[in-house]
């Protein structure tokens with residue numbers, strides 16, 4: 001392993017932080033007593049299982065780069081450095097949330113981190129990514145835009161229009177498909193004629209970045225590091241990261257947990273366990289204690305985020321009408 | 327500065343030219359806007375003056391044109407996106423409604439969307455059902471998106487310039503039949519018609535005619551015809567469907583106690599419905615007659631000229647409606 005120990009430990013920290021954060025949010029959503037269910041609504045899409053893709057990809061970006069994704073967004077925001085307290089507060093619908101409690105779980109954004117959001121209309125954020133990348137070419141800036149794409153989202157017209165336009169104008173975009181094998185309950189092979197989704201790049205005359213192991217954070221980091229260089233110099237690139245969602249689509253999905261063999265296969269290569277093992281092999285058993293310490297620290301951060309959200313005020317009637325217009 | 331007598335087409339063109347010269351962040355994107363000089367020849371010569379960086383010929387991708395405009399606006403550019411005619415903007419509805427109108431609010435003011443979408447609008451010359459619509463009211467339904475439609479060359483220049491300088495998303499529609507129509511336009515780079523201000527085109531004390539876009543012409547023509555019979559009609563041009571400025575209408579109605587709404591578009595859930603509802607709600611004590619609506623008939627527009635014209639409003643229909651309530 002050629003990557004420095006500090007870097008790997010940092011990624012490990014981000015991945016366990018995301019895992020604990022998501023597990024806690026599910027616990028709160030499903031709390032036995034109604035008064036403990038501080039996360040309301042019908043939508044909560046968690047990132048468990050996909051941490052390596054988000055953390056590895058964002059580690060390869062620079063601070064001036066841009067990030068945009070769909071509604072499965074908490075993990076990506078955490079990996080971009082957004083304060084988990086303000087994400088949890090958003091999910092609680094509190095005024096202190098990143099979006100003042102107006103966006104909810106599916107609309108996590110932080111302009112100061114150039115994390116332009118979470119978007120809940122499938123594919124709707126893809127042309128936004130094209131537009132964000134246009135600015136870099138317009139002003140001749142060293143900035144790339146990283147756009148996550150669900151496997152399911154590759155099948156609506158947004159994918160076609162946004163990717164083609166980015167290719168015509170040679171925009172610095174990294175299009176990163178997170179292939180977690182399903183869009184809601186529909187498997188990739190039931191929805192896509194070409195199941196090797198990265199090959200669609202060829203149709204657009206765009207660089208085909210191939211398929212990568214989305215469970216290994218170091219693999220994702222390497223791939224996106226190279227992609228960044230490519231995108232700045234030449235234009236868009238499409239990469240397909242193979243991953244899995246442990247909790248199914250959202251809180252209402254009861255089917256996903258029944259796919260036991262498939263789940264076991266991916267959990268065998270769980271991104272967090274895998275990195276712990278890689279670090280153990282590279283740096284010796286001495287690192288195991290550090291890993292445990294980081295794990296406990298991440299749990300504390302999640303506790304703090306819940307505490308912060310609990311103590312935060314609700315938005316008011318005045319907030320209902322604020323920021324409709326600039 | 328002095329007025330110049332120019333067509334509405336040239337008034338729109340001058341507004342764009344002046345704003346692009348004034349502000350480096352303003353750029354134009356749309357189908358045929360560059361090499362072809364624009365479908366309606368509004369952008370003729372722009373490619374020569376500003377080059378392909380700022381005058382972007384886009385693929386036939388309405389969703390991506392809208393989305394890329396929004397994305398680039400979120401990060402600081404000031405796009406003017408052109409959709410050839412408003413009939414094709416239906417393909418971009420999701421971007422306009424679920425994205426442009428909501429991003430500022432949903433993320434609680436973290437980003438602004440200073441974009442203008444220009445569309446040619448209106449029926450005419452047997453363009454047939456799919457190409458002959460004036461559906462501004464549909465777009466005006468949604469808080470977060472401004473909608474404006476000028477009735478004359480002077481307003482076209484001032485309204486479009488105000489739209490480009492505003493920090494909110496604006497749908498700006500231009501009636502095709504009015505493009506060649508000349509009128510006095512201030513030859514002044516700082517001439518602006520503020521967003522959300524209506525205009526009293528003509529005063530009168532017997533009836534208030536309320537219109538926007540081409541409806542204003544029919545209302546003014548009807549007012550002249552009524553004058554011969556001793557009926558003094560006031561004509562109010564609302565200019566903007568959102569924000570909707572009813573102040574002049576209410577002022578006038580207090581004198582006339584009667585109102586006829588004139589619109590080029592369809593009657594069902596329409597501009598006229600909204601005006602009538604507001605008058606009965608706010609002006610009930612002043613009402614002497616029901617509010618009448620003159621609009622297109624409730625049919626898709628046919629090809630045959632004979633019956634096409636039957637389906638559309640005209641000044642005589644306005645006169646007839648006024649006579650019903652006098």
Ligand SMILES: Cc1ncc(C[n+]2csc(CCOP(=O)(O)OP(=O)(O)O)c2C)c(N)n1
Nearest residue numbers: 072120121122150151152153180182183184
């Ligand atoms: C335009 C649109 N159609 C349908 C939906 C409902 N929907 C929400 S998520 C989803 C599946 C998307 O799957 P994928 O892109 O693979 O993302 P994943 O959930 O796996 O992260 C669907 C169909 C939607 N939100 N928007």
Ligand SMILES: [Mg+2]
Nearest residue numbers: 150151182183
């Ligand atoms: Mg999926």
